[in-house]
Amino acid sequence: MTNTTVLENKHRAYFTDQHIMFRDSLRRFLDKEAKPYFDQWEKDRLVPKSFWKKLGEQGFLCSWVDEKYGGMGADFIFTVILTEEIRRIGAGLGGIGVHSNVVAPYIANFGTEEQKKKYFPGLISGETIIAVAMTEPGAGSDLAAIQTTAVKDGDSYIINGQKTFISNGILSDLIVVVCKTDPQANPAHKGISLFLVESGTPGFSRGRKLDKVGMHSQDTSELVFEDVRVPASNLLGVEGKGFYHLMKELQQERLVSAVGAQTAAEEMLNMTIEYVKERKAFGQSISDFQNTQFKLAEMATNVQLGRALLDSLIIKHMEGQEINSEVAMAKWWISDNSRKMAPECMQLHGGYGYMEEYKIARYYRDVAVGPIFAGSNEIMKVIIAKGLGL
Incomplete structure (x- = not known):
């Protein structure tokens, strides 16, 4: 198994050439416009509005919006790609996903024609940020x-x-x-x-x-x-009918949440594999120790299980299936797995894992909220139990 097998999943069944082009373009943009500044944004406790506008100028915000309102009319895979790529930079960019993938769809699904015409242009351009x-x-x-x-x-x-x-x-x-x-x-x-x-x-x-x-x-x-x-x-x-409107949107919100948690798990696994190969102790790489190999073997297996479940649900969601119970399973299990992986990966980094200069320290903090937001994991289990007829 290679790192590429774990992380990139370049040959996902649902990726078309158009999706790959969008992903690669977004990745280049983030490498230039976000990655060099992200640590400062974390210190500032804010992502500047100027960055939102740059995202909008490039067509990365609300790409799924109908072309008649200024969008691209893109499918849900574009939403998945945006979620994954901003998560790879850092969870602090999560507000962009909230804006584009979670809240703006409320206007698409429940808004009047006047509301759509009024607000979509600003939401797409980044001039208007929604919560x-x-x-x-x-x-x-x-x-x-x-x-x-x-x-x-x-x-x-x-x-x-x-x-x-x-x-x-x-x-x-x-x-x-x-x-x-x-x-x-x-x-x-x-x-x-x-x-x-x-x-x-x-x-x-x-x-x-x-x-x-x-x-x-x-x-x-x-x-x-x-x-x-x-x-x-x-x-x-x-x-x-507000409660019913909210419930209708929660399937996608929780699926997007699971996408973010899965991406975090993949990133933590990747950075830890790279670290243990480079770090030496007692005259050999840490990766040569059986304990390290067993820990990473277990984590890699769980990461692949999460990816397989998630990919199947992405396809079902695109087909318009009502899969609230299955999405609750994914949101619970994947976010829980991500939270459990964080201290394991930090431990394999040793003392350096506790240093802010290593990304695993930030991931350790960031993944903790995954089982809480978008509906706590306890609520996810209630939903699953109801789906079982209990």
């Missing part, structure tokens, strides 16, 4: 427990509430806000609706920029809504 505001200080996995309200007032809605852990919270120009339009609804999730809020709207403000264990350059913040008045035309989708 989704679900989580609150007292409501995470239990989405029906949110307290943010949107009260109808004539031809407007007035939004009040607070959100936290919002990816792209600092940079966002447009936010999909999850609100209660009917606090008395029974069951509670039937009272949830989605609204588009522009960052310049009076009453909207950003709270703390949150200091995370990892993913440092990915801006994450609190958002505050105090009597934020938005026109009724900013309702996204159908009033009272």
Whole structure:
């Protein structure tokens, strides 16, 4: 087995020449425009907006958007490629994936024609950065427990509430806000609706920029809504159907999350193989020790298992199959495997693995959140159990 077999998977069944051209172009762009600056972005705790605009100029953002709105009309594989390549640079670029692969599709699937014409050009160019505001200080996995309200007032809605852990919270120009339009609804999730809020709207403000264990350059913040008045035309989708809209999008969000975790696992394996071949102890390469070989053999097997599962689900998702239970399996198992691999790979790096100059130290921090976001892995197991009829 070679490193190429583990990592590159150049001959994936679903890759066409067009996909490979897109990947190679994106890889060259990131090598020039992101890799040399990424460590500084991590220190700054922010990816500059200028980089987003460069991505947009090259057609890398929201490439799946219909051509009539300025997109390329590309398929889901382009989304997979964007996720993989930005993850190889660093998890701190994850906000780009949130923007392009997770939140912008809400407008495509539930937005009106007017909303699409208004917002897609900016989302594609990088001029407009989008976020989704679900989580609150007292409501995470239990989405029906949110307290943010949107009260109808004539031809407007007035939004009040607070959100936290919002990816792209600092940079966002447009936010999909999850609100209660009917606090008395029974069951509670039937009272949830989605609204588009522009960052310049009076009453909207950003709270703390949150200091995370990892993913440092990915801006994450609190958002505050105090009597934020938005026109009724900013309702996204159908009033009272917000929960169902969110659930419809979670299959792709969790699949994309699994893609990121799988890429991290592949990268950690690759960098560790390279390190143990070069590092010498007791007169021989660390890679010659049986313990090292066994550890890497186990990790390589798990990485390949994850890749096989993931690739099968990517194809099913492209075919339009409803595979929520299987995607939950992938999101849980792959993110858990990635988190378990990190300390093993750090250990094989020895003392150098604890030094910031070695990438494994950053990966050790960054992969920790994988089993938490996009639905905790405990929730994934609930979904799997339901799929089993339990």
